[in-house]
Amino acid sequence: MITFSSIDGTPVYYWRSNRGNTTPRNWQCTQAFYDKLVLWVRDLRSLSSAAGYGSVTYLVSAGFYVNKPGEHGAGTAMDLDYVRWSGGQVSAPLDGHHASGTQSTRRRYLAVDAVCRRRFRYVLDGWYNSAHADHIHADFGGLPTICVKGSSSDAKFVQAMCNNFMNSGLAVDGVWGSLTQSAFNTAKSRLGVTGDPHTSSSVWMGMLSGVAADGFANRAF
Template identity: 70%
Template sequence: MFENNVTRRGFVTGAAAVAGLAGLSTIAPGLAGAAPQTHDQHTEAEMATEAGALAMMTFQKIDGTPVYYWRSNRGNTTARNWQCTDAFYNALVAWIRDLRSLSSSYGSISYIVSAGFYVNKPGQHGAGTAMDLDHVRWSGGNTISPLDQAHASTNAAIRKRYLATEAVCRRRFRYVLDGWYNADHHDHIHSDFGGMPVRVLKDSESDTKFVQAVCNNFRGSGLVIDGIWGTNTQNAFNGLKSALGVTGDPHTSSSVWQSMCSKIATKGFANQNI
């Protein structure tokens, strides 16, 4: 199932580890519905600490695509060992295959850059079920760089590409926090397993801000990006959904929401309005 640069490492330290090793749970107990951590900048020391509570696997690539670390050395292409759970790695494989498919006009994905997966701290990172995405580079020369605050770029095409990349994340991960969400996420896109399954919820600040940003950047809706799903946001969302030809309820159906995210991503990577 996994490429040859991936290894598994089990750390049995109590009931949670036993459950993880037995395949009884893909998400750490108590984290399935947990809210994401709002501050998730990670130090080298945190990422170097051994994972202790769950069975973790170690990888340097996701489905063959290298994953680099630039926080201490911009442009570094030294192979790095990352850790996450088996289940989260499977989701990462599905995610990067989605990204390849939906951005195929850019060429293959040369590499991605991350600020962390498993990190020795509470929350989804500590459970090995989170990713912080800093940068993506395609073989055709295109890039998207949350690390450089691409969400706030003066170039509309770059903002659309950022939202397209985020939309692909939202196909596979429930909690996705971006540069509009808060200042702690101005330089990366955080994705994790909390609150699965995927869908868009009106009472989610993160989901609402994403919808508001999409409506503004693809349709010129002029919404205040405040995370409040009011009448204006509902009307803009209805227009977005109709323009994309989405049927069904993305608030309750994962497949409908995933389809909607795919259509947003396709438009974003093509630099097209909706």
């Protein structure tokens, strides 16, 4: 286990006991998980800066290593509460931005969610269940990153993504039925995805980059 207070130079704060607190905090995770966090934050920077957000000023987390069973106990999980950019933009899972009444806010949340899904499986978000209404959980389980139709986490993400970028009107129920399949095929086509995101990690990662780019830019597809 290693100790860190920033990821690749970007500070990670803790707001659960004191919102707005910018005191450096020591977090722990495994070296392998930290290495993946570095790739993740670099994805986050590049995909958001392309939309004019500036740099990622800071991140806020509810925890990485936590003394409990499972991925957190293994030091291979992150709970993401908040992202702030130098351009003033924020994405706040902490404030339930997946359920915001503002479409651009929901799309930005989906962009952050998509960036997490490029590097981690499982990713559990506000659509997954009420326990994740105030953070995005990302861990090392279930790798590599492919889109699994039988995973309710993946299916709910796809359904929410289709609804927010294409007005698909899908039930976000985590069940991959014919309507979800049809919407997903349309999304793939509009994002110019060739190949199979269900079997190829590189294809799925590329599709997620497309979702993130449109999400940060608040652009339908």
